[in-house]
Amino acid sequence: MENPTQLPRILIVDGSRIVRAMIVKHIRDSYDFREESDGEAAWQALVLDQSIRLVICSLSLPVLDGDGLLVRVRSSRLPRIAQMPMLMISGDNDEVLARAKTHGASDFISRGTGGAELLGRIESLLKLSEAQNQLKENLEQHVQNPETGLFTRKYVELQAAQAMSHAMRHNSEVSAIVMGFDNVGAIREEHGADVLKLLQQRFIAMLVSKVRKEDSLGHFAGSQLVVISPGTPYPACESFGNRLRDAIRVSNIAVHGQRLNLSVSVGVSNSPVDGVSSAGALIELAGSRLKVAQQSGGNRVIACNVQPLTATVAPRLEHAIALIKSGHESEVVPHLAALGSQVLPLLKVLERELKLDLPMADIEKCLLDLAQKGKDAGQD
Incomplete structure (x- = not known):
């Protein structure tokens, strides 16, 4: 569990020990930090260290360069990593800089950026990240989509x-x-x-x-x-x-x-x-x-990929009516005896109240005969 009193952890990635030491000097009073010297090691750190809140990363790195790390971060299936603020240390190559922008760099600094400016950039990115996460949580908690009015x-x-x-x-x-x-x-x-x-x-x-x-x-x-x-x-x-x-x-x-x-x-x-x-x-x-x-x-x-109903399992009456209406009458026919016995009390009330002159005795006898045939067939 993350300690609420712990300072936010920054991952510093640069092939130069001197550059890493300079960045550490600027941020050590305000942030916890971790150092890596190449992009592959930085990726492993991001995956394993869930306390990292922001990455300061050089575009020029051994093993896996900064742009490659940036692409891997933004394509991660883990939201924690994919949404990680990436503060890139830019060089003089405009083409590399433009590519990093395209791949989702959050902001850029140079190796000569002063301590006050660096701290300001970090603070702004962390606040933006926190606001975006809060907005996402709020949207997920909404009952209705604000644009359509439908449920989320x-x-x-x-x-x-x-x-x-x-x-x-x-x-x-x-x-x-x-x-x-x-x-x-x-x-x-x-x-x-x-x-x-x-x-x-x-x-x-x-x-x-x-x-x-x-x-x-x-x-x-x-x-x-x-x-x-x-x-x-x-x-x-x-x-x-x-x-x-x-x-x-x-x-x-x-x-x-x-x-x-x-x-x-x-x-x-x-x-x-x-x-x-x-x-x-x-x-x-x-x-x-x-x-x-x-x-x-x-x-x-x-729809549902179901086998036809077996002779031993009758559908509920509502289900049987829905099957008939949808053209699946053949699935209901084997269960007429069971379904008829469910309907029989209703038929008796209808006959008594509406005087329909229904042959109730014949209906009951047919249902009994049908049920007996079903039992005999099951014993064979």
């Missing part, structure tokens, strides 16, 4: 976790739908970011008008969106995705008189059907199915 990814995961917990207690289910335009990069390149933003706004407006109040609509990644739908079987979500896909495909949206050739793809996941154990996994699975749909040509929906 983090909050959507929280909603999904609550829905899954409720579903487990009440023997229900939760579905996730991740969707997005196909060929987003091509749309941005051909028509510009403003057109893509406008399309996204229209897409969001369409979804807001279609999702239920109990659903959670928010951001997944980039321009992709996610819906968490408690109590909804995956076939109903698959049907929703297909209706959405068809609506976008036939939409007549034009830019400068040219009709845009738009399509969307959709990925669907479901708990408990997919057997995922967390809200994050449920959403990521739907996202991975969206990716497969887009890589397969786009304009398609990929």
